[in-house]
Amino acid sequence: MKIIEKLSRLDRRIVYLVLAAAVLLPLVIPSVQKVRVMTPVAKLFKAVDATPDDRIIILDFDYDPQTLPEIEPMGIALLRHAFKRKIKVAVLSLYVQPLGLAKKALDQVTEEFNGRAESREDSIIYGRDYVFLGWQPPPIVPLLGMGISITNVYTRDYYGLRTDSLPLMLKVKNFNDVGILVSLSGSTAPLYWVSYSQTRFGVAVGAGITAVSASEFYQYYQTGQFSGLMIGMKGAAEYEELVESNLLLKDRRKASEALGSLTAAHLTMIAFIVIGNVGYFIRRRRERRQP
Amino acid sequence: MKRRFPLMLVFILGILGIMPYFVPHGGYQNFDNALRNDFIRILSAFAIILGLVSLMRVHHDKIRRKRENWQYSYVLIIGFVVSGVIGLLGGIKGEMFLPTNVAGFHFDIQTLYLNIIVPLGSTMFALLAFFMASASYRAFRARSVESSLLLSAAFVIMIGVLPLADRISTHLPSFAQWIMDIPNVAAKRGITFGIALGGIATSLKIILGIERSWLGGKE
Numbered sequence: 001m002k003i004i005e006k007l008s009r010l011d012r013r014i015v016y017l018v019l020a021a022a023v024l025l026p027l028v029i030p031s032v033q034k035v036r037v038m039t040p041v042a043k044l045f046k047a048v049d050a051t052p053d054d055r056i057i058i059l060d061f062d063y064d065p066q067t068l069p070e071i072e073p074m075g076i077a078l079l080r081h082a083f084k085r086k087i088k089v090a091v092l093s094l095y096v097q098p099l100g101l102a103k104k105a106l107d108q109v110t111e112e113f114n115g116r117a118e119s120r121e122d123s124i125i126y127g128r129d130y131v132f133l134g135w136q137p138p139p140i141v142p143l144l145g146m147g148i149s150i151t152n153v154y155t156r157d158y159y160g161l162r163t164d165s166l167p168l169m170l171k172v173k174n175f176n177d178v179g180i181l182v183s184l185s186g187s188t189a190p191l192y193w194v195s196y197s198q199t200r201f202g203v204a205v206g207a208g209i210t211a212v213s214a215s216e217f218y219q220y221y222q223t224g225q226f227s228g229l230m231i232g233m234k235g236a237a238e239y240e241e242l243v244e245s246n247l248l249l250k251d252r253r254k255a256s257e258a259l260g261s262l263t264a265a266h267l268t269m270i271a272f273i274v275i276g277n278v279g280y281f282i283r284r285r286r287e288r289r290q291p
Numbered sequence: 292m293k294r295r296f297p298l299m300l301v302f303i304l305g306i307l308g309i310m311p312y313f314v315p316h317g318g319y320q321n322f323d324n325a326l327r328n329d330f331i332r333i334l335s336a337f338a339i340i341l342g343l344v345s346l347m348r349v350h351h352d353k354i355r356r357k358r359e360n361w362q363y364s365y366v367l368i369i370g371f372v373v374s375g376v377i378g379l380l381g382g383i384k385g386e387m388f389l390p391t392n393v394a395g396f397h398f399d400i401q402t403l404y405l406n407i408i409v410p411l412g413s414t415m416f417a418l419l420a421f422f423m424a425s426a427s428y429r430a431f432r433a434r435s436v437e438s439s440l441l442l443s444a445a446f447v448i449m450i451g452v453l454p455l456a457d458r459i460s461t462h463l464p465s466f467a468q469w470i471m472d473i474p475n476v477a478a479k480r481g482i483t484f485g486i487a488l489g490g491i492a493t494s495l496k497i498i499l500g501i502e503r504s505w506l507g508g509k510e
Binding site for chain 2: 012019057064065215219222234259
């Protein structure tokens with residue numbers, strides 16, 4: 001009893017230390033964890049996969065450094081999926097901060113594909129296979145303006161090139177030429193695409209979100225307003241699993257590797273909550289017994 | 292006029308914002324598109340300049356009057372000037388006038404962003420896990436039926452999202468998914484309806500000039 005009572009009154013620095021060890025140790029020797037793919041992720045994969053040849057997908061990179069570990073693997077898995085299937089991609093951000101992270105993800109995946117390309121046809125070429133539209137403030141302008149004309153909203157891309165001169169954008173006018181728009185965000189940006197762009201122009205929207213914000217999005221998924229969802233690190237790992245098993249791509253799977261750390265962290269927190277509660281009940285029983 | 296003009300402006304622009312949803316006529320849609328694409332963008336550009344000038348003035352004032360934590364304002368101003376100069380003159384990867392690669396040392400805007408902002412942002416957010424662990428260890432107690440239900444649901448979700456859940460029981464991930472799909476959605480939808488109705492009522496009050504607190508000052 002005394003041990004449990006002592007455990008339930010641990011100094012917070014010990015809690016920090018135990019949690020740090022639980023998070024770090026599985027990252028020292030990363031190993032890919034197998035996951036069961038749940039319906040929201042399977043639906044998103046299917047929706048992206050079903051993009052017709054004459055349409056593109058839009059990836060909205062709207063996560064910041066705070067949510068990078070959870071959401072970046074989603075963006076990378078989506079880019080791998082699109083490039084492997086030869087689906088054309090337009091990348092953008094509603095806010096300025098994610099631009100650097102979008103560029104980082106694009107650079108990584110294009111290097112992966114171009115590193116093993118044997119011909120120009122196999123390569124991923126800027127302007128032909130993908131464009132980086134950048135940022136256009138305020139967010140309401142792209143949210144509604146892209147339903148009329150994408151090149152009018154983004155007259156120049158991230159690198160300062162005229163978008164109407166890029167071969168890919170010659171075939172793309174507005175949301176009618178978009179198969180699906182996937183918004184990757186740690187905030188409520190995916191809801192804006194549903195509220196403004198989908199309501200007005202009917203574009204299909206998918207989302208990659210943090211686990212902590214997931215409860216906000218389920219109601220829109222249930223009504224079919226989101227074609228699919230990727231939720232947190234596990235959602236990203238599920239998409240990586242689908243990309244590897246369906247497209248036979250054997251690249252590094254960061255989300256699947258991080259699941260060991262996530263498991264250890266969750267179990268540690270559950271253990272602390274249980275210990276805290278056991279100690280609480282012991283103390284409460286003793287206080288009731290005392291006259 | 293000082294109060295009437297902003298009220299008129301809000302009324303006109305508010306109605307113009309609602310109309311395109313009810314008037315599908317091509318001409319009106321084009322007008323709405325021009326209004327949104329050009330007018331709002333120009334306004335937004337001015338707002339950015341106004342915001343930056345205001346930010347600099349606030350921090351300059353803070354340093355001049357040596358207000359609490361005034362030293363940190365230097366960090367902000369130096370960061371603003373350095374990143375502004377490098378970004379405007381150096382471009383994304385030093386492709387403009389300012390060389391951002393000196394003897395193999397890169398200081399272009401993308402390198403600065405990836406090596407300063409990203410680690411700082413990630414570190415701040417990572418600290419949250421430790422505070423959450425400590426707080427839930429101290430405060431998350433099954434004191435009542437409601438808190439016990441919350442605790443049980445939290446355990447199911449926390450374990451249900453792990454790869455381990457399948458090894459415990461194949462029903463566990465499905466049960467976690469059910470909690471998110473049904474009880475969670477039921478509660479969230481009720482809250483969303485409430486927020487939406489409240490939002491519509493407040494917006495109408497502002498557009499019609501009934502709610503005027505945003506103007507500041509006394510009625």
